Amino acid sequence: MSSVIRSSVEYQYASELEILKENDKGISPPGWYLSAISVKKFILGDDTLSISRKFYGDDALVERAIVTLMGYQALLLVGEPGTAKSLLSELLSAAICGDSQKIIQGTAGTTEDHIKYAWNYALLLSDGPSKKSLIPTAILKAMQTGSIARFEEITRCPQEIQDAMISLLSEKQIMIPELSEVQSALPGFNIIATANLHDKGVNEMSSALKRRFNFETVLPIRDKEQEKTLIMQQVSSRLQSQSLDVKMDNNLLDILVTTFSELRGNKESGVKSLDAVLSTAEAVNIAYACTLQTYYVGTKPNSGQIAEQMQGTIIKDKVDDRKKLAHYLDLVIRERVKKDKKWKSFLDTGKLLWMKS
Numbered sequence: 001m002s003s004v005i006r007s008s009v010e011y012q013y014a015s016e017l018e019i020l021k022e023n024d025k026g027i028s029p030p031g032w033y034l035s036a037i038s039v040k041k042f043i044l045g046d047d048t049l050s051i052s053r054k055f056y057g058d059d060a061l062v063e064r065a066i067v068t069l070m071g072y073q074a075l076l077l078v079g080e081p082g083t084a085k086s087l088l089s090e091l092l093s094a095a096i097c098g099d100s101q102k103i104i105q106g107t108a109g110t111t112e113d114h115i116k117y118a119w120n121y122a123l124l125l126s127d128g129p130s131k132k133s134l135i136p137t138a139i140l141k142a143m144q145t146g147s148i149a150r151f152e153e154i155t156r157c158p159q160e161i162q163d164a165m166i167s168l169l170s171e172k173q174i175m176i177p178e179l180s181e182v183q184s185a186l187p188g189f190n191i192i193a194t195a196n197l198h199d200k201g202v203n204e205m206s207s208a209l210k211r212r213f214n215f216e217t218v219l220p221i222r223d224k225e226q227e228k229t230l231i232m233q234q235v236s237s238r239l240q241s242q243s244l245d246v247k248m249d250n251n252l253l254d255i256l257v258t259t260f261s262e263l264r265g266n267k268e269s270g271v272k273s274l275d276a277v278l279s280t281a282e283a284v285n286i287a288y289a290c291t292l293q294t295y296y297v298g299t300k301p302n303s304g305q306i307a308e309q310m311q312g313t314i315i316k317d318k319v320d321d322r323k324k325l326a327h328y329l330d331l332v333i334r335e336r337v338k339k340d341k342k343w344k345s346f347l348d349t350g351k352l353l354w355m356k357s
């Protein structure tokens with residue numbers, strides 16, 4: 001059993017990174033651990049080298065992201081919640097520099113000290129400003145080592161703090177006036193930021209900062225088969241990490257993916273899209289919870305579990321969504337149950353959850 005709940009991707013896939021390095025015949029950009037071609041293989045998979053696919057969906061986006069990071073611009077991944085922006089940023093950093101852990105988590109409380117450098121005040125008072133008393137941030141460390149720094153949820157930072165990035169990104173250096181020093185970035189340095197479209201802010205980023213980023217919009221997975229494969233893969237790896245000998249039920253997976261795809265909105269059938277976020281990340285959580293329920297509680301896999309989990313994990317207290325779900329049961333599921341009995345439990349549980357007044 002793994003000793004941590006989740007290890008970073010460079011540890012999870014250390015052997016794949018090694019195989020790619022050994023077989024790397026492509027040209028590596030200055031400061032990169034792997035060539036651009038191998039970075040792409042690490043993320044999208046490669047059958048001949050037995051490298052697993054880790055990001056599903058827009059392959060061209062991955063290639064564009066790699067090209068951006070080779071150049072002068074930084075990369076900003078924007079999109080709905082749960083579309084694997086953070087995962088993609090982690091995968092890119094792990095493959096490009098073998099370290100995905102130089103991270104700044106943007107919040108309303110982020111200050112310039114978190115972006116540039118801070119001081120160990122005890123040492124600062126005793127020894128004065130020195131290299132020993134300087135605390136480098138993820139970005140400063142990335143500049144010193146020529147690697148990638150990740151800036152998560154950049155638009156949650158106050159705008160004046162975001163703007164500290166403007167000169168840093170154009171000059172590729174950080175001034176440290178207290179030491180009369182300038183830290184210039186080594187080749188290989190770049191920044192991958194992420195931003196959530198549900199948060200206010202992407203539009204409020206200053207245009208000067210926007211100019212320094214290439215924007216890539218990460219969309220939810222639309223292909224049902226790809227989504228199924230991904231859910232199965234993610235649930236299996238979570239179960240394996242806990243050494244649990246149980247498999248996600250195939251019928252349940254089918255029902256989960258179908259429900260999610262229909263509830264994302266379908267003009268033809270008249271199903272209205274829910275306000276709640278129905279990303280693949282939520283689907284993975286539901287699939288995992290259902291499987292754990294079967295393993296630990298002994299519940300026989302049934303479609304009612306999905307309705308229950310949906311209520312707890314995504315609908316919560318959203319009254320309008322409950323109405324839309326009641327409509328969905330009436331419009332689509334009632335008819336479907338006549339032909340396919342495995343939906344009956346979904347209908348019965350859904351009625352109790354969403355049709356009661």
Ligand SMILES: Nc1ncnc2c1ncn2[C@@H]1O[C@H](COP(=O)(O)OP(=O)(O)OP(=O)(O)O)[C@@H](O)[C@H]1O
Pocket residue numbers: 054055056057079080081082083084085086087088194195196220221230234279280281284
């Ligand atoms: N296209 C995809 N390829 C691979 N995994 C995906 C994809 N879409 C969603 N996932 C799943 O979603 C999980 C969560 O993704 P992640 O946290 O990176 O999303 P995010 O876009 O950063 O969300 P947030 O905006 O809430 O921070 C991933 O670990 C993975 O299980």
Ligand SMILES: [Mg+2]
Pocket residue numbers: 085086087152194
């Ligand atoms: Mg994220």
